[in-house]
Amino acid sequence: MQTFDFDLFVIGGGSGGVRAGRMAAQRGARVALAEVADMGGTCVNVGCIPKKLYSYAAHYAEAFEESHGFGWMGEAPKFDWAVLKARRAAEISRLNGIYNQLLDSTGVKIIKGWAQLLDAHTVEVDGQTLTAKNILVSTGGTATVPALEGREHVVTSDSMFDLNPFPKRLLVVGGGYIACEFASIFNGLGAQVTQLHRGEKVLTGFDEDIRSFIAAEMGKAGVNLQLKSEVESIVKTADGLLVKVKAGTASAASFTVDVVLYATGRGPNTTGLGLDAAGVALDAKGAIKVNDHYQTSVPSIYALGDVTARMQLTPVATGEAMVVVDHLFGAAEGKKPRSMSYDFIPTAVFTHPNIGTVGYSESDARKKFGHITVYRSDFKALKHTLSGSTERTLMKLLVDDASDRVVGLHMVGADAGEIVQGFAVAMKAGATKAIFDSTIGIHPTMAEEFVTMREPVKS
Numbered sequence: 001m002q003t004f005d006f007d008l009f010v011i012g013g014g015s016g017g018v019r020a021g022r023m024a025a026q027r028g029a030r031v032a033l034a035e036v037a038d039m040g041g042t043c044v045n046v047g048c049i050p051k052k053l054y055s056y057a058a059h060y061a062e063a064f065e066e067s068h069g070f071g072w073m074g075e076a077p078k079f080d081w082a083v084l085k086a087r088r089a090a091e092i093s094r095l096n097g098i099y100n101q102l103l104d105s106t107g108v109k110i111i112k113g114w115a116q117l118l119d120a121h122t123v124e125v126d127g128q129t130l131t132a133k134n135i136l137v138s139t140g141g142t143a144t145v146p147a148l149e150g151r152e153h154v155v156t157s158d159s160m161f162d163l164n165p166f167p168k169r170l171l172v173v174g175g176g177y178i179a180c181e182f183a184s185i186f187n188g189l190g191a192q193v194t195q196l197h198r199g200e201k202v203l204t205g206f207d208e209d210i211r212s213f214i215a216a217e218m219g220k221a222g223v224n225l226q227l228k229s230e231v232e233s234i235v236k237t238a239d240g241l242l243v244k245v246k247a248g249t250a251s252a253a254s255f256t257v258d259v260v261l262y263a264t265g266r267g268p269n270t271t272g273l274g275l276d277a278a279g280v281a282l283d284a285k286g287a288i289k290v291n292d293h294y295q296t297s298v299p300s301i302y303a304l305g306d307v308t309a310r311m312q313l314t315p316v317a318t319g320e321a322m323v324v325v326d327h328l329f330g331a332a333e334g335k336k337p338r339s340m341s342y343d344f345i346p347t348a349v350f351t352h353p354n355i356g357t358v359g360y361s362e363s364d365a366r367k368k369f370g371h372i373t374v375y376r377s378d379f380k381a382l383k384h385t386l387s388g389s390t391e392r393t394l395m396k397l398l399v400d401d402a403s404d405r406v407v408g409l410h411m412v413g414a415d416a417g418e419i420v421q422g423f424a425v426a427m428k429a430g431a432t433k434a435i436f437d438s439t440i441g442i443h444p445t446m447a448e449e450f451v452t453m454r455e456p457v458k459s
Contacts, residue, residue, distance in 0.1 A: 002121075006030045008328065009123050009132035011115040011273065014041020016305035016317030017138035018099055020324055025106035027329040032132070033108050034115035034125050038092075039099040042140050042306070043314040046158040049095065050088050051181060054161070055350040057084050058188025062221075062352075066387035079190060081166040088161060117274035120300045124274075134300050134328055137280075137288060138317070139269040141306035145262045150234030153241055154260045157182060167191050167259035171243055173231055175202040177349045179263035180218070184352040187223050194224040194255065196231060196245070203349070207361035207410045209376065213394045214351055214412050220390055221352055226252075234260055268307045285309060292339070293327045294320055302328075311342060346424035348417030353391055356420030359408040359427055362398055371401040373433075375453040381413065382444055395449045397433070401459070404432040409450065419447045 006029075010021045013035030021033040038045050057079075064076035103110055113126035117137075123130050143156035155163075157178050168191060172183045175197030187193040195202075195218075201211040202225070219225055229249040235242045240256045247253075268287040275282065281289045281297035287309035290296055294304045302324050305317035319340050326337040346358035359365075365372045375397040384391055398408030409423050426435070441448025 004131045004133045006032045006132040010136045012138035013039045015314045016321045019318045020321035021108045022106045023325045031108045034111040036114045058185045069386040069388045117278040137303040141266040144267045153234045154262045169257040171257040171260045174263035180351045196226045198230045354416040356411045356416030358424040365398045369400040373399045373456045373459040376457045399433045
């Protein structure tokens with residue numbers, strides 16, 4: 001019988017890899033985890049956590065202005081970009097330490113370096129060869145930039161947290177959630193922000209009402225949104241970066257900025273991992289192909305998270321990690337082995353205002369269920385009756401007529417993610433519109449609108 005150095009070797013120390021490694025070790029498995037960068041992956045280091053911290057920071061300028069409507073007088077304090085960067089860096093360093101501690105405490109062997117597959121059971125890390133009964137690839141994804149003249153002058157989202165100096169003029173290229181979030185954040189922090197997107201609307205895949213509504217709100221807040229536009233070239237000049245726009249597009253022919261952020265997509269991190277040598281199959285987009293147990297074409301090799309390009313969300317990666325651990329090492333005592341459902345996964349976009357959504361968009365709901373009823377509410381939140389802000393809130397429910405089940409719930413407004421998370425539990429449990437209607441709202445809150453919508457806008 002073949003013996004191995006480890007029962008599980010994890011390549012990648014992001015949220016999914018760390019969760020899989022430490023939970024497998026808790027089940028008694030011998031586990032090693034290789035990571036070449038800081039522990040925690042994209043989410044902790046250059047994704048969800050720092051982005052949300054910067055989003056909090058960006059809200060203060062408008063909050064100080066709005067406070068005058070509530071009787072607070074005086075000048076707003078000045079923003080210090082260096083202080084925010086230093087505070088964020090300290091917090092991320094603290095989280096890196098926690099991730100290392102979580103692994104250490106369960107006995108996972110942490111190996112610093114670049115891991116590469118040699119075959120179905122063998123990994124090489126900086127010249128050291130190790131074997132494992134099973135290998136898990138959780139290397140995440142990375143930002144991609146298309147080929148264009150002046151490509152060397154652009155930055156990706158990874159670099160936005162430590163820009164020096166703070167960009168007074170920022171161009172954001174892209175229309176996805178990362179582009180919209182950074183446009184909102186830097187606009188709130190005081191930059192003059194232009195967002196360029198080749199499509200007719202931002203946030204492809206989201207509900208159409210959400211897409212139109214958030215574009216209008218971001219525009220009111222100061223983001224110069226240029227749709228149906230593409231960059232032709234970027235040239236460095238004495239005054240900054242001269243961005244030339246392709247002829248025939250909707251925006252100005254050219255303009256000058258300090259920083260150009262490309263947020264036009266992310267690709268799976270599969271290069272240089274030795275996947276070919278091990279015989280691991282990739283799909284047409286370069287992502288690792290897996291089955292329901294996250295097993296690749298090589299039975300001893302598994303993959304999860306962004307490297308499989310199924311749904312690029314941190315909680316999804318950690319959920320997938322638990323499926324892998326249960327499959328390989330058995331479920332926790334008294335529990336059934338877990339499976340992963342991709343239905344009714346809630347998500348938030350930290351634009352200003354926030355977006356929260358769970359379930360189907362209106363167009364997808366009509367395709368899936370046929371006959372649906374739509375409830376929609378668009379209003380000024382109570383806070384803004386005194387704040388002076390023109391910000392509005394949008395809430396929308398989609399109901400399957402045949403079952404009365406709420407199959408889509410969407411919101412644009414303050415703390416949308418916090419509000420939608422709770423409703424996601426109800427929808428996952430199959431809540432009907434009748435149950436929503438019979439639920440007493442908390443007054444006065446925005447969330448109560450979801451349980452007081454009585455008149456449909458269309459069916």
